[in-house]
Amino acid sequence: MTRGRFGAWAAAGLGAVYFLLPLIATFEFSLRMRRGQYSFDAYAAVFASGGFQASFLYSTGLALATIVVAAALVVPTAYFVRLRLPHLAGVVEFITLLPLVIPAIVLVFGYIRLYGSSSFLPLTSTSLGADALLMFGYVGLGLPYMYRSVDTALQAIDARTLTEAAESQGAGSLRILFQVILPNIRSGVLSGAFLTFAIVIGEFTFASLLDRPAFGPYLQRIGASRAYEPAALAVIAFALTWACLGLIQLVGGAPQASTRR
Amino acid sequence: MTSAPAASRRIRLPDWAAWLGVAPFFVFAAMFLIAPTAWLLVGAFQDGDGAFTLANFVRLGQPSIRLSYALSLEISAASAALGALFGLALALAALRGGLPEWVRPTLMTFSGVASNFAGVPLAFAFMATLGRLGLVTVLLRTLGVDLYAHGFNVLTFWGLTITYLYFQIPLMVLVVTPAIDGLRREWKEAAETLGASAFQYWRMIALPVLWPSALGAALLLFANAFGAIATAYALTGSSFNIAPILLYAQIRGDVLHDPNLGYAVAVGMLAITGLTNLAYLALRSRTERLR
Structure with a gap:
């Protein structure tokens, strides 16, 4: 048995080296901007740059809009499918898995063709339309996670009994959804929201091809033109991802993996 | 109302309120998931x-496209x-290797973060x-090993593969953990009681139970x-000719000088990810039947 335990320690040790070294290296690199000594100059340069502030603000706003729209689409759907339209469960599950099957670059290609300037609904010709298109794309990217979180939460609260209790008090469907169901599945909605935020905040493919001034394309431009700022930005992005996933555990959701990049 | 059975009531009168509640979801799916994909599918033919x-698909065989697909398939x-x-090794070590208690939750939390840490920042790291x-x-250079003198470069096939890992x-750790948890401890005890060695237990019990889940997870990976682009693009620019980067260039500037051929490149990628996911689902349903 000792041989097996040695193997387990070896695997864990190698894993720790592989996963920690890039983090240490990136942090160390981000401190090298000032010649001859470590400093936080790279971080200062990043935070002071207008490009960082503008693109980060834009992506944060877009992520929040994405979360609101995703929740507004998913919560009623998951609720009604579970309680009143169970025969739709298969179709809805298939749809929620589509974003994991269709590569983002393929989907955005379809958007550009279908909603391009010469199409019947030229969303890309106005800046607001393109923002909306990007947001709907992000709703799609987050859909598998939002749906799973909300559906799991619905399963846990016995939505049927709650609904019947509220109906017996004379509440209508809309009121039940907002005042009875939503507060009870808050942790599921929040889990989906934080994961959506983590996916959307630095997304590159959609934002770049739709020409939006988002954080992802900004990151890519900095990577192509600067030496030390990219490392600082990678450390910031890692901390952000960690914060989002940490918040999910804090609100009581299970950690999940996103499988599309 | 209480006397009518639920099923027949639903047939006579559709649940309009519920349908109204799910309608926006279906409109969204039709407009932003299905129609854009269908548009490319039609254009490709x-x-x-x-x-x-069918000529567009025949022309996928031309060298520049074929090579980019091949490179994508190899990297994936x-x-x-x-x-x-x-x-799998890491998950087995943490879950069944007799390591301290704190290793498992640490690995799970870290895996949740790292599987979501991708795209441009990963390339920077x-x-x-x-x-x-x-x-x-x-x-390594101060220790006398010059990686770059030995032909290594982070902007190459192996550099990108190490980065993707x-x-x-x-992701593998997260996907395969439930399967490892499904290995019952009694099986191991029973095998030991019957005189099986640790090797025999792994070869004849644990691996045959695990392999469909592990293979399914590998397909997901x-x-x-295969669909990833941001990491490769940020690491190598447009110089690294994988299929998503070719498609990116095509969307940007019609580098193939043929829009319909561009649709076929996209549909080819979709076919590969679609078939892989189908195989994954088939393996998963097989595993669920076995349980």
Whole structure:
């Protein structure tokens, strides 16, 4: 048995080296901007740059809009499918898995063709339309996670009994959804929201091809033109991802993996 | 109302309120998931004048496109196979290797973060690690090992594969953990009681139970890598000719000089990720039947 335990320690040790070294290296690199000594100059340069502030603000706003729209689409759907339209469960599950099957670059290609300037609904010709298109794309990217979180939460609260209790008090469907169901599945909605935020905040493919001034394309431009700022930005992005996933555990959701990049 | 059975009531009167509640979801799916994909699908089977043709798919065989597909398939296969292998080993070590209690939750939390840490920042991290001035490159050079003199470069096939493993291994850990938890401890005890060695237990019991889940997870990793573009693009620019980067250039500037051929490139990618996911689902349903 000792041989097996040695193997387990070896695997864990190698894993720790592989996963920690890039983090240490990136942090160390981000401190090298000032010649001859470590400093936080790279971080200062990043935070002071207008490009960082503008693109980060834009992506944060877009992520929040994405979360609101995703929740507004998913919560009623998951609720009604579970309680009143169970025969739709298969179709809805298939749809929620589509974003994991269709590569983002393929989907955005379809958007550009279908909603391009010469199409019947030229969303890309106005800046607001393109923002909306990007947001709907992000709703799609987050859909598998939002749906799973909300559906799991619905399963846990016995939505049927709650609904019947509220109906017996004379509440209508809309009121039940907002005042009875939503507060009870808050942790599921929040889990989906934080994961959506983590996916959307630095997304590159959609934002770049739709020409939006988002954080992802900004990151890519900095990577192509600067030496030390990219490392600082990678450390910031890692901390952000960690914060989002940490918040999910804090609100009581299970950690999940996103499988599309 | 109480006397009518629920089923027949639903047939006579559709639940309009509920349908109204799910309608926005279906409109969204039709407009932003299904229609855009269907548009590309139709375009891929049309020539410049809109007539039906299969020629676009035949022309996927031209060298520039074929090579980019081949490179994508190789990178996805290498990162999926290695990611599955290392991820499985890591998960087995943490869950069944007799390591301290805290290892499992630490690995799970870290895997949740690392599997979501991808895209452009991941490319930056590996530039800072294995780039020409990266910490590991510099450290190894002071120890007398010059990676770059030996032909290594983070901007190459193996560089990209090592980078992809940073999200592939954690993804494998998360996907395969339920299967490892499904290995009952009684099986091991029963095997030991019957005189089986540790090797015999793994070869004849644990691995036969685990392999469909592990293979399914590897397929998921493959599809995950195949669609990825941001990391490769940020690491190598447009110089690294994988299929998603070719498609990116096509969307940007019609580098193939043929829009319909561009649709076929997209549909080809979709076919590969679609088939991989179908195989994954087939394996998963098989595993669920066995339980």
